[in-house]
Amino acid sequence: MLLPALADPTDADAIVFGDRRLTYRELAGTAAAIAKRLGGGRVAVWATPTIETCAAVVGALAAGVAVVPINPKVGERELAHILADSAPASVLTAPGVELPGGLAELERLDVDLSVRSEGLPPEADEEAPAFIVYTSGTTGPPKGVVMPRRAIASNLDALAAAWEWTAADVVTHALPIFHVHGLVVGVLGPLRRGGAVHHLGKFSSAVAAAELAGPATMMFGVPTMYHRLAADVEADPELAKQVAQARLLVSGSAALPATCHSRISKATGQQIVERYGMTETLMNCSVRAWGERRPGTVGTPVDGVSVRLVDDAGEVVSASDDATIGEIEVRGPNLFLEYLNRPDATAEAMHDGWFRTGDMATRAADGYIRIVGRRATDIIKSGGFKIGAGEIENALLEHPGVVEVAVAGRPDDDLGERIVAWVVAAEVVPTAEELIEHVARLLTPHKRPRAVHFVDSLPRNELGKVTKRALP
Secondary structure (H helix, E strand, C coil), rough: CCHHHHHCCCEEEEEEEEEEEHHHHHHHEEEEEEHHHHCCCCCECCCCCCHHHHHHHHHHHHHEEEEEECCCCCCCCCCHHHHHHHCCCCEEEECCCCCCCCHHCCEECCCCEEEEEECCCCCCCCCCCCEEEECCCCCCCCEEEEEHHHHHHHHHHHHHHCCCCCCCEEEEEEECCCCHHHHHHHHCCCHHHHCEEEEECCCCCHHHHHHHHCCCCCCEEEEHHHHHHHHHHHHHHHHHHHHHHCCCCCCCCCCCCHHHHHHHHHCCCCCEEEEECCCCEEEEEEEECCCCCCCCCEEEEEEECCEEEEECCECCCCCCCCCCCCCEEEEECCCCCCCCCCCHHHHEEEEEEEEEEEEEEEECCCEEEEEEEEEECCCCECCCCCHHHHHHHHHHHHHEEEEEEEEEEEECCEEEEEEEEEEEEEECCCCCCCCHHHHHHHHHHHHHCCEEEECCCEEEEECCCCCCHHHC
C-alpha cells in the first residue's frame, strides 16, 4: 500500500499548515470522500500551497487516478499545452479559488475538508501511474513525466533507510507542492512513514527554526533557503540554538555551495545532508544520516538504485578519482514509465536500459558522487579542457566580495567556449580582475573566467535553481 497509515488511521497529526491540521483519521475520511467523486483517467490539481492540495492528492491516489499537479503561477501557453497533452477529466482545487483559462472549463471539484466518507477503495496496481509531472521545458514544450506508484513507494523507502526516517519524525518545509521535491518527498514521504509534515507556506528562518526547536525533527530545503538561513543564524544566536536541535537538515534541487555548508555548520553545529534526484527518477543518491557530509557531494546511490558514469562515446567511466567527468545514467525501480505522448523522447532518454540524466559528475574512490552540472549548460569546453561550472562557482563564492554567482560558457572563436561569470556582489564590490585572479589561484589558470558581469540578481525558478539560459 502506498500510504499504509491510512488503512488503520489514528488521531495523530498527518498534515499541518499553520493553525490548520488533519489527523490521519480525518485525512483518511477526506481522501475517501474525494476518491468517491473521481472517475477513471486523470485529474488536475491546482497545487496552491494549502492543506486542500495535499488532501486532493491523497484522495486522487486513493482512487487510483493519475494526478497532474499544476503550478498556480503557470503561464497561459504552458497551461494550454499541459491540459491538451494530459487531458484531465476534472480539476481538484481549494474552495473559493478563481481558476484560469482552460482549467475553468473542466469539471470543478472543490475540496471540502469537512466532508468525509468511510472506506478507501482497493489499492491500485503498483505500475499504475500516480503522477504526470511536467518538466521545465527548457528545450521545447514541457514533457509529461509519467511516474508509477512503484517508483514512489520504493524510493521513499530507500530514503527512509538512508536518513533513518521513521514515524517519529516530523518534517517541516516551505517547498512548492507541484513538484517531486515538495510533493512526493516532502508530503508523501512523511505520510508513508506515518509521521507528520508541517508546511510553512512561505519560507521564514524564524518560523522554520521555531519548528525545529519544537515538534519538527527534519527540514527539507533548497539552497536559496539555506543561504537565507545561514545569514539569519549568524546574526541571531538564539535562532542558531533552535536550528541546532534538528535531527537532519536536507538540501536538494540544486547544489549547495560549500560556503553555505560552512556558515551553517559554524553557527549551529549542523552539517547539511545533500541528495540528488530529478523528476524522471526521484532520488538517486544521498549522503547517509550516519555518513560523512562532504560539501559538494551527494553521497552514494540509495538502496535499489544503480548509478554509472559514461563518457561522450557512451562508454562506462571506470575512474574513481573525483576528477574524471562523465554523464550520470540511472537504473532501478525509481524510474518513470514514459514521457506522455512522446515515445521518441522516451526512447532518446534511454541507453541500454539506463536513463540518461544529462547531469555530469565525478566519482570518488569511496563512491561519493560530485555533480558538476548539466551537460547542456554547465559543462564548458574551453581550450581543449572539459570544465564544470560548479567548481568555478564554488571558488568564486569563497571570495568575500561575492554573494551569488553563476558561471556558463559562451562561444569563442579561439577557445571554443570562454568562461563567463555573473556575480551579485557584496557591499564592497571587487573588481573583475580580482575575481579572475582569485579563481586562477585557487584552481588552475585555464579555469579562470574570461569575463565577469556584475548583476543585481540572478534569474531563478521557483525551486531556487539559476536559469542559466536567462542570463543576460
